[in-house]
Amino acid sequence: MQLDSKQPGGPLADKWDNHIFDLKLVNPANKRKFEIIVVGTGLAGGSASASLAELGYTVKTFCIQDSPRRAHSIAAQGGINAAKNYPNDGDSVWRLFYDTIKGGDYRSREANVYRLAQISNQIIDQCVAQGVPFAREYGGLLANRSFGGAQVSRTFYARGQTGQQLLLGAYGALSRQIAAGKVTLFTRQDMLDLVVVNGQVRGIITRNLISGRIEAHAADAVVLATGGYSNVYYLSTNAMTSNISAACSAYRKGAVFANPCFTQIHPTCIPVHGTYQSKLTLMSESLRNDGRVWVPKTPGDKRQPRQIPESERDYYLENRYPSFGNLVPRDVASRNAKVQCDADKGVGETGLAVYLDFEDAIKRDGKDVIAKKYGNLFQMYEKITADNPYEAPMMIYPAVHYTMGGLWVDYNLMSSLPGLFVLGEANFSDHGANRLGASALMQGLADGYFIIPYTIGGYLSGASIEKVSTDHQAFRDSVQAVEARIQKFLSIKGRRTVDDFHRELGTIMWEYCGMSRNDENLLKAKERIGELKGEFWENVLVSGSAGQFNQNLEKAGRVADFIEFGELMVTDAMARKESCGSHFSEAFQTEENEAKRDDENFCHVSVYEHGGDNKDPVCHKEPLVFENVELTQRSYK
Amino acid sequence: MTQEKGEKSINLTVKVWRQEGPVVKGRLETYEARNISTNMSFLEMLDVINEELTLEGKEPIAFDHDCREGICGMCGAMVNGRAHGPEKGTTLCQLHMRHFSDRDTVVIEPWRSRAFKLVRDLVVDRSAFDKIIQAGGYISVNTGGSPDGNAILVPQEAAEKAMDAAACIGCGACVASCPNASAMLFVGAKVSQFALLPQGKPEAEKRALAMVREMDDLRFGNCTNERECEAACPKEISITNIARLNREFLKASFF
Ligand SMILES: Cc1cc2nc3c(=O)[nH]c(=O)nc-3n(C[C@H](O)[C@H](O)[C@H](O)COP(=O)(O)OP(=O)(O)OC[C@H]3O[C@@H](n4cnc5c(N)ncnc54)[C@H](O)[C@@H]3O)c2cc1C
Ligand code: FES
Numbered sequence: 081m082q083l084d085s086k087q088p089g090g091p092l093a094d095k096w097d098n099h100i101f102d103l104k105l106v107n108p109a110n111k112r113k114f115e116i117i118v119v120g121t122g123l124a125g126g127s128a129s130a131s132l133a134e135l136g137y138t139v140k141t142f143c144i145q146d147s148p149r150r151a152h153s154i155a156a157q158g159g160i161n162a163a164k165n166y167p168n169d170g171d172s173v174w175r176l177f178y179d180t181i182k183g184g185d186y187r188s189r190e191a192n193v194y195r196l197a198q199i200s201n202q203i204i205d206q207c208v209a210q211g212v213p214f215a216r217e218y219g220g221l222l223a224n225r226s227f228g229g230a231q232v233s234r235t236f237y238a239r240g241q242t243g244q245q246l247l248l249g250a251y252g253a254l255s256r257q258i259a260a261g262k263v264t265l266f267t268r269q270d271m272l273d274l275v276v277v278n279g280q281v282r283g284i285i286t287r288n289l290i291s292g293r294i295e296a297h298a299a300d301a302v303v304l305a306t307g308g309y310s311n312v313y314y315l316s317t318n319a320m321t322s323n324i325s326a327a328c329s330a331y332r333k334g335a336v337f338a339n340p341c342f343t344q345i346h347p348t349c350i351p352v353h354g355t356y357q358s359k360l361t362l363m364s365e366s367l368r369n370d371g372r373v374w375v376p377k378t379p380g381d382k383r384q385p386r387q388i389p390e391s392e393r394d395y396y397l398e399n400r401y402p403s404f405g406n407l408v409p410r411d412v413a414s415r416n417a418k419v420q421c422d423a424d425k426g427v428g429e430t431g432l433a434v435y436l437d438f439e440d441a442i443k444r445d446g447k448d449v450i451a452k453k454y455g456n457l458f459q460m461y462e463k464i465t466a467d468n469p470y471e472a473p474m475m476i477y478p479a480v481h482y483t484m485g486g487l488w489v490d491y492n493l494m495s496s497l498p499g500l501f502v503l504g505e506a507n508f509s510d511h512g513a514n515r516l517g518a519s520a521l522m523q524g525l526a527d528g529y530f531i532i533p534y535t536i537g538g539y540l541s542g543a544s545i546e547k548v549s550t551d552h553q554a555f556r557d558s559v560q561a562v563e564a565r566i567q568k569f570l571s572i573k574g575r576r577t578v579d580d581f582h583r584e585l586g587t588i589m590w591e592y593c594g595m596s597r598n599d600e601n602l603l604k605a606k607e608r609i610g611e612l613k614g615e616f617w618e619n620v621l622v623s624g625s626a627g628q629f630n631q632n633l634e635k636a637g638r639v640a641d642f643i644e645f646g647e648l649m650v651t652d653a654m655a656r657k658e659s660c661g662s663h664f665s666e667a668f669q670t671e672e673n674e675a676k677r678d679d680e681n682f683c684h685v686s687v688y689e690h691g692g693d694n695k696d697p698v699c700h701k702e703p704l705v706f707e708n709v710e711l712t713q714r715s716y717k
Numbered sequence: 718m719t720q721e722k723g724e725k726s727i728n729l730t731v732k733v734w735r736q737e738g739p740v741v742k743g744r745l746e747t748y749e750a751r752n753i754s755t756n757m758s759f760l761e762m763l764d765v766i767n768e769e770l771t772l773e774g775k776e777p778i779a780f781d782h783d784c785r786e787g788i789c790g791m792c793g794a795m796v797n798g799r800a801h802g803p804e805k806g807t808t809l810c811q812l813h814m815r816h817f818s819d820r821d822t823v824v825i826e827p828w829r830s831r832a833f834k835l836v837r838d839l840v841v842d843r844s845a846f847d848k849i850i851q852a853g854g855y856i857s858v859n860t861g862g863s864p865d866g867n868a869i870l871v872p873q874e875a876a877e878k879a880m881d882a883a884a885c886i887g888c889g890a891c892v893a894s895c896p897n898a899s900a901m902l903f904v905g906a907k908v909s910q911f912a913l914l915p916q917g918k919p920e921a922e923k924r925a926l927a928m929v930r931e932m933d934d935l936r937f938g939n940c941t942n943e944r945e946c947e948a949a950c951p952k953e954i955s956i957t958n959i960a961r962l963n964r965e966f967l968k969a970s971f972f
Binding site: 210463 | 737738757758760764765768770771772775776779781782784785786787788789790791804811813815836837840842843844846847850851854855859860864866869870872873876879880884886887910911914916917
C-alpha cells in the first residue's frame with residue numbers, strides 16, 4: 081500500500097496557502113448538487129457541517145445523542161490555544177508549532193502541525209464573532225491563561241466550560257443551516273457501517289436508536305467526526321457513548337488506522353473510588369496554573385495533609401522540572417504521579433492519588449480570585465467527593481482521557497479510502513505521541529471550519545463520481561450484514577452482561593497497556609483479550625429486541641468493537657520498540673527515567689490495514705521527515 | 718474495594734416509571750436497590766438495578782445520560798417530584814447517593830410536558846428545544862471573514878453575565894418543573910446571552926420575536942412567574958434572564 085501524505089512542497093510557512101491555491105474549486109452553482117454526509121456533531125463535525133452548508137453543499141448530519149449540542153466536546157473544560165500573542169509574552173505561530181511538535185515527541189507531521197498553528201488565530205476570531213463568551217480583562221480585551229507544555233500564556237477560555245461554549249457556537253451555526261434547509265439533521269442515529277462502491281466511499285448504514293430501524297444513506301462523500309476511543313479502557317473521562325465503532329467500520333472496509341496505541345493519560349482526574357464506578361471525572365489541567373502537586377516525603381505517611389509540615393512534603397514536579405514545574409506536559413505529569421504511588425507515597429484511602437494543593441494560591445491571591453478562576457471546578461470536585469478544595473488539597477490521579485491515534489489521513493484529511501474524510505479526535509493527524517492541553521479544541525475546529533471546506537472541494541471537483549442510490553447492491557449487502565450482527569447479539573442469550581465484559585476489557589487494558597508498558601504484560605493482554613473475545617461471542621446477554629429503543633443492544637455493538645480494537649492497540653504497543661510521549665515502554669528509558677525515543681528506527685507513523693476477520697493486521701509505515709525542527713530529547717527541566 | 722471514609726451502604730425502595738412507548742400506558746414499578754454505596758452517583762445506582770434486571774431476563778430501565786458530569790444536559794428525571802432530585806444546582810448524574818438515607822423510597826418519573834413526547838421509560842423527546850434555537854438562537858455569521866478577536870471589546874461584566882446565561886445545558890428541567898410547561902427560562906437564557914454582547918445586537922429584535930413565536934408554536938406554556946424553573950435549574954440560571962427576554966421582546970414588538 082502506498083501511503084502518500086500529500087504534504088505540499090515549498091517553505092513551511094507557505095505550504096497551506098499554496099495548497100489552497102492549487103486545489104481545484106467546485107463551481108458555486110454545482111455545490112448544491114453534491115451531497116455530503118457528516119457523522120458527528122462535536123466541534124469537528126458541527127463546524128464542518130455548518131461551514132460546508134454555508135458554501136452551498138447539501139449536507140446530512142448524524143449524531144447519537146438526541147441533540148447535536150450534546151456531543152462529547154461539550155465537556156471540554158480548560159480552553160483553546162491560539163498563537164495570538166495578545167499577552168506580549170513572545171508567542172508566535174512558530175512557537176505554537178514548535179511546542180506542539182515537541183510536546184508530541186516528534187511523531188507528527190511538520191506540515192500539518194504548522195497549518196494548525198496558522199489557523200489557530202482565525203478560530204478565535206470566528207468564535208468571538210459567533211458570540212462565544214470568552215473570559216475578558218477589565219478593559220474588554222480577551223483574557224489568556226497557561227496550560228501544560230508551554231511557557232507562554234496562549235489559552236483562551238470561557239470559565240471551566242470552554243468546550244461547551246465553543247460547541248454551542250458551532251451548534252448555533254449548524255442550527256442556522258438546518259433552518260435554511262441546507263443541513264438535514266438525523267439525531268439518535270448510530271453509524272454501524274460504511275459503504276464503498278467502486279472504490280469510493282458512498283454512504284453509511286445507521287440504526288435509528290428509537291425505532292431500531294436499519295437505514296441506508298447515500299452521498300458523494302462521507303466525513304467522519306466521531307471522536308476518540310478512550311472508552312476502550314472502560315473507565316475514562318469520555319462520555320458514555322464515545323465509541324470506536326464508526327471508525328472500526330471504516331477500518332474493516334479498508335481505511336487504514338494510525339498509531340492506535342497512542343492514548344493520553346491525563347494527570348488531574350478524580351481518583352477511582354469504587355468498583356461500581358461508571359466513569360472518571362477530569363479536573364481541568366488549568367488547575368495546575370495555581371495548584372501545587374505534592375506527596376509526603378516518607379512512604380506510607382498516613383497523616384492528614386494539613387498535618388504534614390512543608391519540610392516533609394515532596395513537590396516532585398517543581399523539584400524535578402524547575403523550569404516547567406507543575407506545568408510539564410501531561411504524559412510527564414501522569415507518569416510521575418504513578419512513580420510516586422508505586423513508591424508507596426500515594427495518598428488517600430487507596431494510595432492511588434497525589435495532592436493538588438491551592439493553599440499557597442489562596443494565600444497569595446485571595447479566595448475570591450481563585451473562586452473566579454476555578455469556582456465551578458471546585459464545586460464539581462466537592463459534589464463528587466464531598467471534600468472542600470478551598471480547605472483541604474484535592475486528591476487527583478491520572479486517567480485515560482484522549483486518543484492521539486485515529487484513522488490515517490493525508491494532508492487533505494482524506495483517509496486511505498477515496499471520499500472518506502476524517503476530522504477531529506477521530507483522525508490521527510496533529511498531536512503525535514502526546515497532545516498538549518487546549519489543542520484538541522483547536523484541532524477539531526481547524527479541521528471543521530477551515531480545512532475541510534477547501535479540501536473536500538478538491539476531491540469532489542477532481543473525482544468522477546457516478547450516481548449511486550441506496551438500492552445499489554453494496555448498500556443492501558451492508559444492511560444485511562448489520563442486521564445479521566444484531567441478530568447474533570440477541571441470539572447468544574448468555575450469562576454475562578455487556579457492561580461486565582466492558583469492565584474486564586478495561587481492567588486488562590489499564591493494567592497491561594496503560595501508562596507504562598512492557599512486553600510481558602502486553603503478551604498477557606493479548607492473550608486475555610483473545611479469551612474475552614471468545615467468551616463474548618458465546619456468553620453475552622443482551623436483553624430486548626432489535627426493533628425498539630434498546631440501550632443494551634447499542635452497547636453490545638460498541639463493546640464488541642472495543643474488544644477487537646483493544647487487540648490492535650496492544651499489537652501496536654508491542655511493535656513500537658521505543659518510548660515516545662504517552663507511549664512509555666519500560667525497556668526504553670533514559671537514566672533519569674524519561675521516555676527514550678529511537679529516531680533511527682521509529683520516526684514513523686505506524687499504519688494498520690485490516691487483514692480480514694481473525695487475521696493479523698498488516699503494518700505499514702509512513703516515515704516522518706523533519707526539515708524545520710531538530711529532533712532533541714524532550715526536556716522540561 | 719475498601720470502604721472510603723464516610724462511605725456507607727444503604728438499601729432503597731425505588732419506584733420507576735416504565736412505559737414501552739409513547740402510545741401505550743405506563744405504570745410505576747417497584748424495585749429494591751440493595752447495598753448501594755453512598756459514594757455512588759444516582760445513575761450508578763440505576764446501573765446496578767439495570768444489571769440485575771438484565772441478569773433476571775427483564776428489560777432494563779431506559780434513561781438518557783452521556784457525560785455524567787453535569788454538562789451535556791442529556792440526563793434528567795423527576796425524583797420524588799423534583800427535577801434532578803433534591804440537591805440544588807445539581808444534575809441527576811452529579812447527584813450522589815450520600816444525599817439519601819437507608820430505607821428511603823425514591824420515585825423516579827420522566828419529564829412531563831406537552832412539548833416533550835415520551836420515548837420510553839424515562840427518555841423523552843426534547844427536539845423542540847433544537848427547533849427554538851433553529852428559529853434564531855445564534856448570531857448569523859458565516860465561517861471566515863471575522864475581524865480580529867480583540868477588535869470587538871466586551872466589558873468584563875457583560876462577558877460574565879453573558880456566560881451566566883450561556884451556561885444553560887438544555888436539559889429541560891425548567892419546562893418539566895413549571896406548572897405551565899413554559900420554556901421561558903431556556904429562551905430567556907439564549908436571548909440574554911446575545912443581548913448582553915455587542916456581537917448580538919444587530920439581530921436582537923428579530924431573534925427575540927422569532928424564538929418566542931417558535932416557542933408558542935411548539936405549545937410550550939406561558940410564564941406566570943412561578944419561579945419553579947429557577948429553583949430546578951441545575952446550572953442555577955436566574956429568572957432575571959426572563960425579565961430581560963420580556964424587555965427585548967417588548968422593544969422588538971413596539972419599534
Ligand atoms: C473532560 C474532558 C475535558 C477536555 N478538555 C479539553 C480542553 O480543555 N481543551 C482541549 O483542547 N481539549 C479538551 N478535551 C478534548 C476534546 O474535548 C475532544 O478531543 C474534542 O472535543 C473531540 O471533538 P470531536 O468533534 O472530534 O468529537 P466529539 O465531540 O467526541 O463528537 C463525536 C460526535 O460523533 C458522534 N458519533 C460518534 N460515534 C457515532 C456513531 N457511531 N454514529 C453516529 N454518530 C456518532 C457523536 O454523537 C458526537 O456527535 C477534553 C476532553 C474531555 C473528555
Ligand atoms: S449525563 Fe450529561 S448532564 Fe447528566
